[in-house]
Amino acid sequence: MEQQSGAVEGQPCPHCGKTTGCGCERKFVRVSCQQCKNAPCVTVCPTGAAMRDPKTGIVTMDAGKCAGCKYCIGACPYNARFINTDTDVADNCDFCLNSKLAKGELPACVQQCKYDALVFGDANDPNSFVSKLLAVKDSVRVKPHFGTEPSLRYIPVVKLGV
Ligand code: SF4
Numbered sequence: 001m002e003q004q005s006g007a008v009e010g011q012p013c014p015h016c017g018k019t020t021g022c023g024c025e026r027k028f029v030r031v032s033c034q035q036c037k038n039a040p041c042v043t044v045c046p047t048g049a050a051m052r053d054p055k056t057g058i059v060t061m062d063a064g065k066c067a068g069c070k071y072c073i074g075a076c077p078y079n080a081r082f083i084n085t086d087t088d089v090a091d092n093c094d095f096c097l098n099s100k101l102a103k104g105e106l107p108a109c110v111q112q113c114k115y116d117a118l119v120f121g122d123a124n125d126p127n128s129f130v131s132k133l134l135a136v137k138d139s140v141r142v143k144p145h146f147g148t149e150p151s152l153r154y155i156p157v158v159k160l161g162v
């Protein structure tokens with residue numbers, strides 16, 4: 001999922017309100033499941049379908065248990081959950097846990113990003129690249145005041161002279 005602060009053709013710009021001729025700068029921010037350590041989606045799920053993988057700690061789904069009540073979609077403060085149209089049950093980004101990670105590969109988005117903007121790894125391993133990156137770069141979390149303890153980190157782009 002992407003959230004943006006600029007205009008989309010045919011839709012009013014969220015900044016200036018113009019439907020056409022908007023000159024606002026477009027900024028895209030990738031907002032996927034934040035992999036909360038204190039995950040509301042897991043807490044509210046009445047069937048245990050929204051769950052944490054016991055081996056990796058990744059928030060994922062047991063699709064066979066999903067009742068389709070959408071409680072988890074309402075509870076997620078990041079608007080990161082959705083009904084998967086392929087499976088007709090709730091879903092979230094789980095870093096391709098059962099597909100790519102199961103084969104020892106990186107998540108599909110990390111593989112495909114041609115600008116290397118996405119980094120995936122074990123932040124609990126001090127020797128991992130992601131740990132070393134976070135040790136030397138300032139990073140922020142999205143809406144930490146919700147108390148969800150999101151795991152994803154964003155390294156802001158700093159424009160010199162701004
Ligand atoms: S971002 Fe939403 S879907 Fe992901 S773990 Fe947090 S509450 Fe659950």
Ligand code: SF4
Nearest residue numbers: 045066067069070072
């Ligand atoms: S939609 Fe499925 S995963 Fe979400 S709360 Fe209901 S049963 Fe749990």
